[in-house]
Amino acid sequence: MDDKRGRFEAEVLPHLNAAYRFARWLSRSPADADDIVQEAVLRAFRGFDAVRGANVKAWLLTIVRNCHATAYRQEERRALVPLPEEHDAQDGHALVAATPGPEGESIRQDESRTLERLIAGLPPEQRTVLVLREIEDLGYREIAAIIDVPVGTVMSRLARARAALRSAWLNESTGEAHGLS
């Protein structure tokens, strides 16, 4: 038991930032991301014995994605029912309606974060693949395992995400010297 906790802290917790980032991109809400990551780390700890030698980061992100999917389904079921925690209600709406929360608003005002905001505006399935590839630097096979789709689907979603992002970016910077042809 002692050994398990020590190994877990050494092998899994270094990926906590990645798990948190991913949860933020999935849920678009810091408060939800906190809950998702905590739940995911606990689940990871319970299942830790089974993953020796596997790609720990991809494995942890898979659990984050599953926890988000569970939370998302719960939110959908009670989408219009007021939630007990006042700030969760707002986040819950943001989750269901896929509109930016208060945080998205503050990002909007920050012009230097153009790409961040545009990525947030992508359809969720494209956003997920793009974030895992460009920000978490994962390979096609790892991404396929995390979101549980074939590698071919990862490739086509990634291409669509890049095309959509690029055209949104070009729209945004029309007339501005962004160094793009």
Next chain:
Amino acid sequence: MACPEPLQLQAYFDGELEALAASQLEEHLAGCPQCSAHLEELSSLRAAIRRDVTPVQAPANLRARIAHALEAEAGAAAIARPAPRAWRSRPFWLGALGGVAAAAGLALFSFLLMSARLGGTLADEMVAAHVRSLLPSHLIDVASSDRHTVKPWFAGHADVSPAVADFAEQGYRLIGGRADYIERQRAAVTVYQHGPHIINVFSWASGRVLPPANTTRNGYHLAYWKEGNLEYCAVSDTGWDELHGLVSLLKELSERSEAR
């Protein structure tokens, strides 16, 4: 070679193409401005993403929540961890230390104002220190079950030299020591493990004639006692009986060493 499929070019860009296909594609790229331009687009988009997207980090309070949850989940497993680094290298710990210093200052202030409330403030401070010690890498500064290692360590790191021994036979395993800041001094903390529970024994020099009464805060029991001018407080989530078990062992130990 004809122009590759867009997905194949993308796979090349992402480093997913096997060596042979990649070298063929590179040959093609050399003579195809169109494909080269597309590759350049992918590359400038990636550069822009990595420039614009904030490298978000998990917040400290989330880390603390997770540490707590793991603690509850793992119970006794809390102890086995890599050798702790010096606490000075941890910004979070420094922040916590500042908080403790502030709390200790407040404790003195309230002592001057109304000494009756001191016991309460001290208990809160002790529980806060105990809970904080259960966060990852905060429990132990010197990990050892040998009192000849732990006790000398205190000489350089704390203001007092408390009674220390390993009571593994009686069920209280000495697992290490730590310095903490209690009552405006560097208190010595000896850490024992009893079953799945961690017991922190704080010790500091005290001018009080009588130690505060034993108390329970947030589910943690606090047992106080005094030996000479040293005040002790054992804090844990064990039952009272288990906590008193360790307290009497430590009292016997102090008496024996005084008699010698």
